[in-house]
Amino acid sequence: xxxxxxxxxxxxxxxxxxxxxxxxxxxxxxxxxxxxxxxxxxxxxxxxxxxxxxxxxxxxxxxxxxxxxxxxxxxxxxxxxxxxxxxxxxxxxxxxxxxxxxxxxxxxxxxxxxxxxxxxxxxxxxxxxxxxxxxxxxxxxxxxxxxxxxxxxxxxxxxxxxxxxxxxxxxxxxxxxxxxxxxxxxxxxxxxxxxxxxxxxxxxxxxxxxxxxxxxxxxxxxxxx
Numbered sequence: 001x002x003x004x005x006x007x008x009x010x011x012x013x014x015x016x017x018x019x020x021x022x023x024x025x026x027x028x029x030x031x032x033x034x035x036x037x038x039x040x041x042x043x044x045x046x047x048x049x050x051x052x053x054x055x056x057x058x059x060x061x062x063x064x065x066x067x068x069x070x071x072x073x074x075x076x077x078x079x080x081x082x083x084x085x086x087x088x089x090x091x092x093x094x095x096x097x098x099x100x101x102x103x104x105x106x107x108x109x110x111x112x113x114x115x116x117x118x119x120x121x122x123x124x125x126x127x128x129x130x131x132x133x134x135x136x137x138x139x140x141x142x143x144x145x146x147x148x149x150x151x152x153x154x155x156x157x158x159x160x161x162x163x164x165x166x167x168x169x170x171x172x173x174x175x176x177x178x179x180x181x182x183x184x185x186x187x188x189x190x191x192x193x194x195x196x197x198x199x200x201x202x203x204x205x206x207x208x209x210x211x212x213x214x215x216x217x218x219x220x221x222x223x224x225x
Contacts (some may be wrong), residue, residue: 038070038072038073039072039073039074040070040073040074040100040101041073041074041075041076041094041097041098041099041100042066042073042074042075042076042099042100042101042102042103043075043076043077043078043091043094043097043099043101043102043103044058044059044062044063044075044076044077044078044103045077045078045079045080045087045090045091045094045102045103045104045105046058046059046077046078046079046080046105047079047080047082047087047105047106047107047131048079048080048081048082048107049079049081049082050082054079054105055079058105059077062075062103063075063077076094076097076099078090078093078094080107082107083107084106084107084108084111084181087106087107087108087112087115088111088114088115091104091115091118091119092118095118095119095122095124099124100124100125101124101125101126101127102119102124102125102126102127103127103129104116104126104127104128104129104133104138105128105129105130105131106128106131106133107181108181109131109132109133109134109181109182109183109184110134110135110181110183111181112128112133112136113133113135113136114136116128116133116136116137116138117136120139125139125140126138126139126140127139127140127141127142128140128141128142128143129142129143130142130143130144130184131143131182131183131184132183132184132187133183134183143184146184146187146188146191147187147188147190147191147194148191149188149191150187150188150189150190150191150192150193150194150195151191151192151194151195152191152195153188153191153192153195154191154192154193154194154195154196154199155195157173157195157196158195158196158199158201161201166201168199168200168201168202171201172201172202172203172204173196173201173202173203173204174203174204174205174206175192175196175203175205175206175207176206176207176209177189177192177206177207177208177209178208178209179208179209179210180208180210189208
């Protein structure tokens with residue numbers, strides 16, 4: 001698996017990552033010494049609609065770059081709306097529609113392993129987008145530096161606490177992480193710990209957030225020193 005990450009300084013927009021995913025597709029064709037592609041089908045499968053980025057930035061950015069690189073190519077876009085089963089159906093659907101490469105931002109990083117294996121068994125390239133798929137590495141992985149993001153969050157928080165003159169002996173941090181099914185959230189969590197563990201400020205309590213969208217909410221028990 002080839003891994004590429006985008007630093008926090010290189011781009012602040014999801015469209016930048018979409019463009020990088022396109023460059024990987026172009027590189028795949030070059031490595032394979034294939035003839036110039038003029039009419040391939042490429043799928044762009046995103047995980048949810050709760051975040052507006054996929055509809056407003058990622059997909060438009062990907063489609064625009066795709067049009068530049070391959071005007072005759074077809075882009076199949078699907079959004080799973082936070083449903084892993086729906087994403088599996090969409091994955092199977094784009095394969096049946098002739099997709100030669102699939103850009104996948106998985107709803108569930110673990111469950112997506114079977115999708116990667118299915119595509120690769122048929123010679124279809126998979127680019128893991130934003131979230132890694134640890135148990136079945138895709139052909140490529142393009143993302144932000146998720147551990148770096150977590151470390152930056154923690155460093156900023158510690159700096160703010162010190163600026164407020166919060167005494168580490170009397171103050172601490174409640175850490176709320178992302179979903180356990182999101183491998184990128186796990187990397188961010190790791191980065192946060194890298195910034196907090198030696199900061200002098202205690203983590204009073206820490207929770208992972210189940211993947212819940214809509215009107216449902218999570219109520220955390222109180223943190224105690």
